[in-house]
Amino acid sequence: MTLSVSNLSFSHSRQPSLDGINATFEAGKLSVILGPNGAGKSTLLSCLAGVLKPHVGTASVDGTDINSMPATARAQRIGLLPQGAETHWAITSEALVALGRIPHMRGAGPSADDLRAISAAMSATATDGFANRSVTALSGGERGRVLMARVLAGEPQWILADEPLANLDPGFQLDILGLLRRQAKDGKGVVAVLHDLHHAVRFADHLLLLHEGKLFAQGSVDDVITAANLAVVYGIDARLFKDDDGSTQLIIKGKIKS
């Protein structure tokens, strides 16, 4: 199962643009999109989710153009955790998680299937403890997990997360990354936009590095995270070495003076 974009371009005055992106994401893998601010990471993820429509090229899931699918069919297969952790009303955590079932709901109330998915998503994210608390009363870490549970409740084959770690402390960041990893192990396709290079090095199965709207590099961690690539794209001086256990480690020394 694949999610892919081919020759995808997007331009809009209010959104970083993309230019001729070709990429394929595979189910069962945690793919990470990297790049500096304004490189077009969110734009790419929004195109993959069908929230934005590319001006040129296509985004497709298992070969079907996302934008030619009915919106609910698309929403059943692709779940998006948008940037910014928006929650506008003081509804309970459980009611918020239940919103994830909207693409599946037909009748007035939730079906047995809906209820099962909601409770499964809440226990997977360890949010069942505050099911009846208002989302506005939660800490950032708790809210991050509730919003993640909302995406899981829809039981999508694809989970797209736009900066899911923003405003979380290191412990909660690792919780969310562990959760995404587990979803990938269970056979889901996970695509996340991240800012933290250390997390990307440690958790990504597949990496995309965007630079000024173009795909700068893609592949494994060792292919993409190189001192040369980081110098060009971020303007930083980074050192990479292999740890005793064979994993890649990254140290950022500082900004390259120009």
Next chain:
Amino acid sequence: MKARSLTPLLLLLLCGAFLLSLMAGKVWIWPTSWAADNADGWIFLELRLPRAVLGLCIGAILGLSGAVMQGYLRNPLADPTVLGVSASAALGGVLAIYLGINMLPFGLFGSAMLGAGASIALLLAISRGGGPIGFILGGMVLSTLAGALTAFVISIAPNPFAASEIINWLMGALTDRLMTDVWTALPFMALGGLLLLSTGRALDALTLGENGAKSLGIDLIRLRWIIVFGVGLAVGASVAVSGVVGFVGLIVPHLIRALYGEQPSRILLPSALGGAILTLTADSMVRLVPGPGEVRLGIAMAVLGAPFFLLLLLRYRKGSL
């Protein structure tokens, strides 16, 4: 859940308010003389009944539209007047009175609905493709323009009587409405109300922001059309029969939210019930104020609503809302 037992209570209150509206006035008419073949029976059938039915419908529409607008804009300070539909329908009504069209059958109603229709078309054109900000700004521009034109029409009224008739109508009232007014307005209100009631799930999805809603398969363009048409038809028709009655759409969703929680879909129907209760009760009260004539419903609502709005703002600034 607590909310389950609240709805029967609201229905009960609504029945009470409706009965009160049928009975209350300078002359109290008890149920025993409703079918009587005398002046009381006549007042009941020709005056009280249409007035109570209109109060019920208009209140329900205003409460419902307010809940939908607040949910759609994700802003607790929004109300149906934000769209400029009321002001445009009012301009249509004022023009009808000025030109004397109101003497024709359906003249005033038709002209006010034309105003509402024009505002729907303009709104959709202005806010095409834009987010909620464009939508609010479009509505504000429309509201201001229609208000200015209304003032202009009043200022060029040929005589003081015409001006006073226009101003009186503008202030909003349910006095001297006939059963034909009810039958004319009802289809528009029913259609608009059904459209608005269908938005619940989409409004819930908007809790997650626009991108969140879109990713759940919600078509936001379609939602905007439904809301503009729903509010346009329902509120337009209510202004056309009763003038501008403010604040119901702003206050009621807040009271309902305090009882039912903040999930947008859950407060739609209760807001309609609450709006009807408030409007019927206020309209019964204005009849009971002693003295010649009666306080206009629009004025009573504003006098009631403005302090509430201030309280809301104070709480909002303290961050407790």
